[in-house]
Amino acid sequence: MDTILLVVIIAVVAVLAVAGLLVSRRRGQAPPADRGAGATRTAPPAEPRVGDDAATPTAEERRTVEDVALPAPEETEVVEEPEAPEIEVPEPSAGRLVRLRARLARSQNSLGKGLLTLLSRERLDDDTWEEIEDTLLTADIGVGPTQELVERLRERVRVLGTRTPEELRALLREELLNQLDPSLDRAVRTEGGVxxxxxxxxxxxxxxxxxxxxxxxxxxxxxxxxxxxxxxxxxxxxxxxxxxxxxxxxxxxxxxxxxxxxxxxxxxxxxxxxxxxxxxxxxxxxxxxxxxxxxxxxxxxxxxxxxxxxxxxxxxxxxxxxxxxxxxxxxxxxxxxxxxxxxxxxxxxxxxxxxxxxxxxxxxxxxxxxxxxxxxxxxxxxxxxxxxxxxxxxxxxxxxx
Structure with a gap:
């Protein structure tokens, strides 16, 4: 009977010892058998608290508010409002073509010179009149107006005997003007109504x-x-x-x-x-x-x-x-x-x-x-x-x- 009681006591002690060992390991502690004489116990890291720095602050010279330079203001692009374009004063329409006559003459001169040269020949035969007709057709006057103009020129030169350059030029000018009909109303209609x-x-x-x-x-x-x-x-x-x-x-x-x-x-x-x-x-x-x-x-x-x-x-x-x-x-x-x-x-x-x-x-x-x-x-x-x-x-x- 005493022997049985002794065995029970030993078993209880062993169970308590094992339980204590497990609790010790859960708390991060090494079992007593593993600790040497000079061993130290490392405490578990403390939980960080609000406001704590991650690193230990080092000693440094503190600056006053006056010592701290303010950041430079950022440069911003100023967008200016577009200015109204300056109103131009156009050139008056009266006499524009007269002022631009030299420019027009440069491009048209070959036609005028060609006609006057042909009309100034000593002998105005059929071949010459055909050349005059070709010159007018090349200038895009058109078949009908060209034939009409050549017939009138031939008739007037034959009847009047016009031969000098001045007379020929005046004659050609008159006939060309007739073809353009100066009597036509060329004003652009810009009159309003009611x-x-x-x-x-x-x-x-x-x-x-x-x-x-x-x-x-x-x-x-x-x-x-x-x-x-x-x-x-x-x-x-x-x-x-x-x-x-x-x-x-x-x-x-x-x-x-x-x-x-x-x-x-x-x-x-x-x-x-x-x-x-x-x-x-x-x-x-x-x-x-x-x-x-x-x-x-x-x-x-x-x-x-x-x-x-x-x-x-x-x-x-x-x-x-x-x-x-x-x-x-x-x-x-x-x-x-x-x-x-x-x-x-x-x-x-x-x-x-x-x-x-x-x-x-x-x-x-x-x-x-x-x-x-x-x-x-x-x-x-x-x-x-x-x-x-x-x-x-x-x-x-x-x-x-």
């Missing part, structure tokens, strides 16, 4: 033409001509199919203080034209210039749309002028364009561009004869004031040198 309700209406000028003829530039230059003559102008950028057209026209307008009405790219041209006329009425402007898209004369649908623009504009009042812009360098092809445009809208005047860059000034005669409408404006260069009212006398004088 509605049935007694409200003043501005004159509306539509500018039409094929791509590449200088139509938008001509519209901008015409605005300068009108402003120089004391007219107030509103520009309508109805060429919505060419992204740069509205920007280009607006730049022209800003130079002379003219407002430009424009719409979204690819928008309805008739809507833009309608709004431009309405703006002109509200602003009591003298003239509204509508720049239309450069229609290719082979595109029937686009040509029909041009007719629509005119009809929509006329809901607010009549269109005073329809100017057809033609490139003088295209020659007889320009007549084909003119015929098609005349079928869609009633052309009232012609603006010939690039006349300074060609010796084919006879296109003036040909296009007038073809359409029965006068050439009213001519472009003689790239300068802003190089658009001039057409004056037959000054033109013929430049033609003959």
């Amino acid at each position: 509605s049935d309700e007694g409200e003043e209406r501005p004159a509306v000028v539509m500018v039409v033409g094929v791509n590449g003829t200088g139509k938008t530039t001509t519209t901008g230059k015409l605005a300068r001509v009108l402003v120089a003559d004391g007219r107030s102008v509103v520009l309508g950028a109805a060429d919505t199919f060419r992204a740069a057209a509205a920007d280009q026209l607006q730049t022209w307008g800003q130079r002379v203080g003219a407002r430009t009405v424009r719409g979204p790219e690819g928008g309805d041209p008739a809507s833009v034209a309608f709004e431009a006329v309405r703006e002109g009425i509200e602003a009591t402007a003298d003239v509204v210039l509508v720049d239309t898209a450069g229609r290719l004369h082979t595109k029937t649908g686009l040509m029909d749309e041009l007719g629509k623009v005119k009809r929509v504009v006329e809901k607010q009042g009549p269109v005073s002028e329809v100017l057809l812009v033609l490139d003088a360098t295209t020659g007889q092809n320009g007549l084909v364009q003119a015929r098609v445009f005349a079928e869609v809208v009633e052309i009232t005047g012609i603006a010939l561009t690039k006349l300074d860059g060609t010796a084919k000034g006879g296109i003036v005669v040909a296009v007038q004869r073809e359409l029965g409408v006068p050439v009213k404006l001519v472009g003689l260069g790239e300068g802003p004031d190089d658009l001039a009212p057409f004056e037959p006398e000054a033109f013929v004088d430049a033609l003959l040198g």
Whole structure:
């Protein structure tokens, strides 16, 4: 019995010893048997507290507030408001062609000199007259006007016996003027009207033409001509199919203080034209210039749309002028364009561009004869004031040198 009690006591002691050992290991303590005489107990790291530094602070010299330099302010870019463009004062339109005569003469001189040289020959036989005819045809005067001009010259030289250079020049000048018909009214119609309700209406000028003829530039230059003559102008950028057209026209307008009405790219041209006329009425402007898209004369649908623009504009009042812009360098092809445009809208005047860059000034005669409408404006260069009212006398004088 005593033996059994002893065994139980030993077992209880052993169990207690094992339990104590397990608790000691859980607390990170090594069992007493593993500790040597000189061993030290490492305390577990304390949990960090709020506000404690990660590292032990080192002793350093403390600075006062005055010693601490403030950061330099960041440099910021100052965006200045764009200044309004300076309004230019265009050159008066009166006498422009006379002042530009020398420039015109340089390109047309070969025609005038060639004719005078042929007419000054001692013997004017059939071969000479044929050369004169070829010279006129080369200048794009056209077959009909050329034959008529040559017949009149032959008759007058034969009857009058005109032979001196001065007499021949005077004779040729007279006949060329007859072909240009100085009696035609070449003034651009910029006089407004009054509605049935007694409200003043501005004159509306539509500018039409094929791509590449200088139509938008001509519209901008015409605005300068009108402003120089004391007219107030509103520009309508109805060429919505060419992204740069509205920007280009607006730049022209800003130079002379003219407002430009424009719409979204690819928008309805008739809507833009309608709004431009309405703006002109509200602003009591003298003239509204509508720049239309450069229609290719082979595109029937686009040509029909041009007719629509005119009809929509006329809901607010009549269109005073329809100017057809033609490139003088295209020659007889320009007549084909003119015929098609005349079928869609009633052309009232012609603006010939690039006349300074060609010796084919006879296109003036040909296009007038073809359409029965006068050439009213001519472009003689790239300068802003190089658009001039057409004056037959000054033109013929430049033609003959």
